[in-house]
Amino acid sequence: MMFAQGFPSYVCPGDSISCEAGPFTVLAQIVPDDCPDAPDQRQDGFWPSLYADAPGFIGPGPNHRQRFAEAQAKAEAIMDGWRKGDWFYCGIVLNVSLEGVPLATHAASLWGIEANYPGADNRYLTEVANELLPEAIAVARETLARLARHAEALEGA
Numbered sequence: 001m002m003f004a005q006g007f008p009s010y011v012c013p014g015d016s017i018s019c020e021a022g023p024f025t026v027l028a029q030i031v032p033d034d035c036p037d038a039p040d041q042r043q044d045g046f047w048p049s050l051y052a053d054a055p056g057f058i059g060p061g062p063n064h065r066q067r068f069a070e071a072q073a074k075a076e077a078i079m080d081g082w083r084k085g086d087w088f089y090c091g092i093v094l095n096v097s098l099e100g101v102p103l104a105t106h107a108a109s110l111w112g113i114e115a116n117y118p119g120a121d122n123r124y125l126t127e128v129a130n131e132l133l134p135e136a137i138a139v140a141r142e143t144l145a146r147l148a149r150h151a152e153a154l155e156g157a
Contacts, residue, residue: 001133003028006126011115013090017129021137025097026107028129033089033111039082040075042089042112048072078118087116092128096140103143107136 001021007030008015016029040046045055048071050064058067081087091111096104110128114120 001137002130003126003133007122007129009121011090011122011125013088017126019133021096021133023098024103024137024140025100026133026136027095027097028132029093029095030115030125031091031093031109033091033113035089035112039078047075081118087114087118089113090115090125092125092132094129094132094136096136098140098144104136104139107139108132 001019003017003019003026005017005019007017011030013030013032016027018025018027020026035042045057047056048058048068049056050068051057052060056071058064058071061067089111090113091109092113093109094107095102096107110132113125113128115122115125
């Protein structure tokens with residue numbers, strides 16, 4: 001069981017893909033991450049450094065100044081794109097239903113994922129959805145079992 005159709009190369013909040021997993025319908029949706037932290041606040045070593053003890057150390061070797069300048073320009077371009085809204089952080093949230101009845105909203109999720117990141121094609125978003133699928137199905141099965149127990153209890157009352 002997998003999502004046959006993946007997320008497109010450019011996504012917007014609310015975009016979704018779905019698949020059938022046995023009797024269940026699973027919807028994977030792009031949800032904006034509500035953490036306001038900028039990329040350089042989220043990632044240790046985001047900014048390149050020439051200092052060996054710094055997280056963004058570019059490494060020793062020839063052309064270290066040129067490599068530093070290239071890494072600095074790339075980091076600045078990434079920050080600029082984030083500030084302009086060209087790319088954003090999101091969560092992939094899976095919801096599971098059975099015959100149109102929602103069983104588990106927010107059955108599984110992963111947050112802090114880059115969407116529309118410069119130079120990326122968003123394939124990772126679909127990979128995350130596929131990795132979360134077994135967890136979402138397990139939550140749906142647990143929900144069904146719990147509902148069955150409640151139905152039995154109501155019949156016996």
